[in-house]
Amino acid sequence: MRPSLFAHDYAFDPSYQMDLAQLLAIDAPLPPPGFAEFWRQRHAAALTLSPRPRITRAALQSPHHVVYDLRFVSTDAVDIGGWLLLPKDAPVRRAIIFGHGYGGCELPEDLLEIEDAVLLYPCFRGIGRSPRPGVSPDPQHHVLHRIQDLQHYVIGGCVEDLWLAVSALLELFPEVAGRVAYSGISFGGGIGALAVPWDARVGSLHLHVPTFGHQALRLTLPSSGSAESVRDFQRHHDFHVMDTLSYYDAAVAARHLRIPVLVAAALFDPVVAPPGQFAIFNAIDKSLKRLFVLQAGHFEYADQAQELRQMHREVVHFFMQA
Numbered sequence: 001m002r003p004s005l006f007a008h009d010y011a012f013d014p015s016y017q018m019d020l021a022q023l024l025a026i027d028a029p030l031p032p033p034g035f036a037e038f039w040r041q042r043h044a045a046a047l048t049l050s051p052r053p054r055i056t057r058a059a060l061q062s063p064h065h066v067v068y069d070l071r072f073v074s075t076d077a078v079d080i081g082g083w084l085l086l087p088k089d090a091p092v093r094r095a096i097i098f099g100h101g102y103g104g105c106e107l108p109e110d111l112l113e114i115e116d117a118v119l120l121y122p123c124f125r126g127i128g129r130s131p132r133p134g135v136s137p138d139p140q141h142h143v144l145h146r147i148q149d150l151q152h153y154v155i156g157g158c159v160e161d162l163w164l165a166v167s168a169l170l171e172l173f174p175e176v177a178g179r180v181a182y183s184g185i186s187f188g189g190g191i192g193a194l195a196v197p198w199d200a201r202v203g204s205l206h207l208h209v210p211t212f213g214h215q216a217l218r219l220t221l222p223s224s225g226s227a228e229s230v231r232d233f234q235r236h237h238d239f240h241v242m243d244t245l246s247y248y249d250a251a252v253a254a255r256h257l258r259i260p261v262l263v264a265a266a267l268f269d270p271v272v273a274p275p276g277q278f279a280i281f282n283a284i285d286k287s288l289k290r291l292f293v294l295q296a297g298h299f300e301y302a303d304q305a306q307e308l309r310q311m312h313r314e315v316v317h318f319f320m321q322a
Helices: 035-046 154-172 187-198 226-236 250-254 274-283 304-321
Strands: 054-057 065-073 079-087 094-099 117-122 180-185 204-208 261-266 289-294
Touching (some): 035 154, 035 187, 035 250, 065 117, 065 154, 079 154, 094 154, 154 180, 154 187, 180 304, 187 204, 204 304, 250 274, 261 274
Parallel strands (some): 094 117, 094 180, 204 261, 261 289
Antiparallel strands (some): 065 079, 079 117
């Protein structure tokens, strides 16, 4: 057995005994019947809605941005909260929407240094500033909310939240049309991979240790993340979760991406299994994608700060060139 990349206390190996060459050989699964039409119809319906964005000056301070509290309306009349950051010293020429992880929705301190970009940080439904009655913010429960209902599974609602975030952004700043990017980490990365292929308003994409890739494979891999609660649900219920999850597979959706994509995927990750991350990357057309390999995700290690700084520099360059 190959030794683990890092010393750890997990009952499983977060590298899953796979090296980079093996991870790069993982194929995305084939789509279920009507996969593309399922998402295109939802996207078309979402674009008929007005998000009615509202911004008010926030108490938070930022050296290079004016910070606003943000609210807009998503599908099912869900009220979405978050933040909008407006550059102080440069005219707005572009926009970046950020998707948070399952660890929570907080305004990060390490903002991307793109001086002419307005930054939008929405909280997906049920999480952070977007509480939803009956939807738990706990990742282990959130990921299961209405999983037995293909049309109303909470992950689909979160995808719609992203589409309506783009609509809200363009209502507030119509001048950024054609220069909108999305950057999502972990949960937010998976949502981005599911949402962006159908939305031509987003022109470039960064996915950082994205989840929801190759759902059938994820169900075979132990982890300490939300996927483990799905595995546990499957063990204790007769409902076959793949009846729903096959339509919420970020690797299948990634086959439909037609824009530049930078994926930061990890070789070792106890929360989001690397095989799923790389399945997403592998599914993207080779002429469109770039890979940044991380030693680990969701795990502290000696070179982490330096590696993330390098990744952030590459993301800034990537978005500036897109």
